[in-house]
Amino acid sequence: MTTSRTAARPASRTGRAGGGRVHRLTRRDGVVLGLMLGIPLLIDLAFVWAPAIASVFLSFTNAQGAKAVQWVGGQNYHFMATVDYEFWPAVRHNLLWLVVFIVIATPLGMLFAVLLDKGIKGTRIYQSIFFLPVMLSLALIGIIWQLMYSPDNGLINNIIGKTGQGNEIDWLGNPHINLWAVLIEATWRQAGYVMVLYLAGLKAVDPSLREAASLDGANPWQMFWRVVFPTLRPINIVILVVTVIESLRAFDLVYVTNGGTNGLELLSAIITQQILGAANKIGYGSAIGVVLLVISLVPITYFLFMQFRKENRI
Amino acid sequence: MTTATGQAPGAAVRTAAPARSGPRPKRRVGAYVFLTIAAIFWIAPVLWTLYTALRPVSDTDKHGYFSWPRMLTLDNFIDAWNQGDVIHYFLNSLYITVPAVIVTLFLSSCVAYVVSRWSFKFNLAMLLIFTAGNLLPQQVFMAPLFKMYLWISVPDWLSASGKLYDSLLGLVVINVSFQMGFCVFVLSNFMKTIPHEITEAALVDGASVWTQYWRLTLPLCRPALAAMATLLTTWIYNDFFWAIALISTGSKYPITTAILNLKGTYAVNNNLLAAGAMIIALPTLAVYFALQRQFISGLTLGSTKA
Numbered sequence: 064m065t066t067s068r069t070a071a072r073p074a075s076r077t078g079r080a081g082g083g084r085v086h087r088l089t090r091r092d093g094v095v096l097g098l099m100l101g102i103p104l105l106i107d108l109a110f111v112w113a114p115a116i117a118s119v120f121l122s123f124t125n126a127q128g129a130k131a132v133q134w135v136g137g138q139n140y141h142f143m144a145t146v147d148y149e150f151w152p153a154v155r156h157n158l159l160w161l162v163v164f165i166v167i168a169t170p171l172g173m174l175f176a177v178l179l180d181k182g183i184k185g186t187r188i189y190q191s192i193f194f195l196p197v198m199l200s201l202a203l204i205g206i207i208w209q210l211m212y213s214p215d216n217g218l219i220n221n222i223i224g225k226t227g228q229g230n231e232i233d234w235l236g237n238p239h240i241n242l243w244a245v246l247i248e249a250t251w252r253q254a255g256y257v258m259v260l261y262l263a264g265l266k267a268v269d270p271s272l273r274e275a276a277s278l279d280g281a282n283p284w285q286m287f288w289r290v291v292f293p294t295l296r297p298i299n300i301v302i303l304v305v306t307v308i309e310s311l312r313a314f315d316l317v318y319v320t321n322g323g324t325n326g327l328e329l330l331s332a333i334i335t336q337q338i339l340g341a342a343n344k345i346g347y348g349s350a351i352g353v354v355l356l357v358i359s360l361v362p363i364t365y366f367l368f369m370q371f372r373k374e375n376r377i
Numbered sequence: 378m379t380t381a382t383g384q385a386p387g388a389a390v391r392t393a394a395p396a397r398s399g400p401r402p403k404r405r406v407g408a409y410v411f412l413t414i415a416a417i418f419w420i421a422p423v424l425w426t427l428y429t430a431l432r433p434v435s436d437t438d439k440h441g442y443f444s445w446p447r448m449l450t451l452d453n454f455i456d457a458w459n460q461g462d463v464i465h466y467f468l469n470s471l472y473i474t475v476p477a478v479i480v481t482l483f484l485s486s487c488v489a490y491v492v493s494r495w496s497f498k499f500n501l502a503m504l505l506i507f508t509a510g511n512l513l514p515q516q517v518f519m520a521p522l523f524k525m526y527l528w529i530s531v532p533d534w535l536s537a538s539g540k541l542y543d544s545l546l547g548l549v550v551i552n553v554s555f556q557m558g559f560c561v562f563v564l565s566n567f568m569k570t571i572p573h574e575i576t577e578a579a580l581v582d583g584a585s586v587w588t589q590y591w592r593l594t595l596p597l598c599r600p601a602l603a604a605m606a607t608l609l610t611t612w613i614y615n616d617f618f619w620a621i622a623l624i625s626t627g628s629k630y631p632i633t634t635a636i637l638n639l640k641g642t643y644a645v646n647n648n649l650l651a652a653g654a655m656i657i658a659l660p661t662l663a664v665y666f667a668l669q670r671q672f673i674s675g676l677t678l679g680s681t682k683a
Contacts, residue, residue: 092586096495099487099590100503103557106484110554111510114518114525121520175415178408191669192416195423198665198672199658200615200633206640206654207426216647218425221443251419256676263677301679304512312514315617319636334516338523339622349520356517363512367505 115356118349126346139350150351153328156242160249160329161310168250169306172257177287179258180265194259196252201315208248209235209320238326245316245327253309257302264298265291300369307362311355330355430454430651437648453652461639461653466632470614472545473631477552478609482602484553485560490590492561493568494576504565511558519622522551526623543625551623552613560605563679567601568594604675607668611661632657 088096122139126132143150175193179186196204211218212234215226225232234244268291276290292299314331317323323332330351337348429442431449440447457463488507492500526542536544575597576589584593595602620634627638636657643649664672 088586095586096491099586100491103484103488103561104503104506106550106554107507107510107557110522110525110551111513111518111558112506114521115510115513117521118518126520175412178412181405181408183405183408183412189412189416191665192419194669194673195419195665198611198661200617200661202615202617202633202636203654203658206636206650207422210426210429210647210651210654211422213647216437216442218421218443221441226443251422255419259673259676263673308512308514314516318621319617331514331516334519335618335621338520345520345524352517352520355514359512359514359517363509366512367509370508371501371504 118352118356121346122350122353124346126344126349128343128345132346135346139347142347143350143354147333149328149333153330153333156327156329157310157313159242160246160313161307163246163250164253164306164310168253169257169302171250172254173261175254175258176261176265180262190258190262193255195255197255197259199252201252202319204248204252205316205319208244208251212244235320236325241320241326245320248316249313253306256305260298260302260305261295264295268294300366304362304366308359311359311362426651426654429648430457430655432648434646434648442647453648454656457639457643457649457652457656460649461635461642463632463653463656465628466630466635469545469629469635470631470633473548473552474610474613477549477556477613478606480549481553481556481560481609482605485557486564486595486598486602487590488557488561489564489568490594493565494573494589494594504562507558507561509558511555511562515555515618515622523622538626542623543629545629547623548619548631551619552616556609556612559679560609563605563675564598564601567598567678571597600674601678604671604678607664607671608675611664611672614660 123134123136124132125135125138172193175189179190199207210216212220214220214231214233214236217234219234220226220231223232232240235241272290272294273286276286281290312331313329314323314335317327317329317332318335321327323329323336334348334351334355337344337351428446429437430453431451432442432446433448433450433452436447437444485507488503491497492503523542526547527540529541530539531541531544531546533539535546538544541547541550571594576593579589579593614631615633616631617633617636620630624630624634627635630638636654639653640650643653
């Protein structure tokens, strides 16, 4: 931590005899600094990290409701992988969620951003429309789309003429298609989110780069992929991480639709069902939670590494 | 940039270049068509909900939902408001969101100040702890949290249950704990951009740490704080999960989670459900219309890394 940036900080300016960085702090100032950092840290550790670590321990027990807790080793994990008929579908659904976000939602948001960045007329109106879903809660998005998907009364079936007796499409009830229907809802929101992030990134691209490229005769396609896109690297990292994390976190939409059952199983939803369900299977729920934790540590570590590497030399 | 044709080559280069060499008209038409079609798809669900909400049940029962309106009315909104006891849930949301936003901003600006304005060896570790905590999926730590909330006793005047579990206070606590991470990350990035000369001068004058933070640093962070406040208000108001995990009494739900109850209350009356949905969206729509810029700048502050 001895970068040149550090040297300019107030504390290090005081390098008198003794050389201690915080040497000049009065006792009172030291206490104030300690409290300013200590109280929030304690809260964060107590309510986020301690439970996260505790869930690893709980995952090796049979904790359930108010019953006495017993160590059961890897039994929960064994049950999860071999018996629980919801676990693997949930994993597959989370994966599909991720794929749809990467293959559809993100490129779509990027396309919106690139087109709107050209400064065409009405940019602000288009931008506001695409951004609207980002403001709504996911639970509300679930309700709004129920009105769209309703077999008899929904807009979609009415437009495609599938409301007659027997030929209605039950978009959210049919376990073969309901995940796709919900993924459309999720994309509806995610694309706007991605668009806003890319718009900010595109605005920051140095215009002289494009100038030079256009003088060299680059066509718009080359211009974007060879010149603009590489400069968006920091944003790309953020969007990649956001995309992975959001697909692991996906919960509200399926929960509001049917509680996360019947084709809409997700890891987050089955954890919630185990823990809050009638049986209160805390140990088993934690075990699935640990699986989710381990998977999420991959994008989290990647993000932290990319973010803090440059200036702080991890 | 369309004026470039017919001018001297040198002039053409000069005028064309700064305008980002815009696409030719043909491409432009393509972009308009694509964006307009997409925009129609994007706005359709909201307009359909609004349209459903504005139509009397008698009309939709008789002619179906997919039909021209005979009349439009605000009655559904009034009925949804009264039958759903919406004001009660709005107040719950208010009691959770306002304290949570204020406390989150205060605590995270404290941390951000320490780690960005002082050079302690543990600064990086602190940033990692806070930022990583915010990226965890909530379900990862819900089980122990659920148990913890059942253990922790709080005075009766703060929670009728006597526990952190099933209390609005509990929701404030978890929202603060969880959201602090993102806020610390963004605010510390922002504070790093404030020139050190400003605080150094104060230090020479013998200003205390607290004065430096409260009187000098925070006022300079106003734009970032405004953006964060907008973002946090929307996120905490929109939070659905924590109440599911940590509240057992339906009447204590914030409005976003109360959607689950309202679905039952309005039964199969889509008109009421649509009206209720629009009412619940109102506060976020107000933010959307009035503070969209702050909201977006908050999001991008976090992503572009000041």
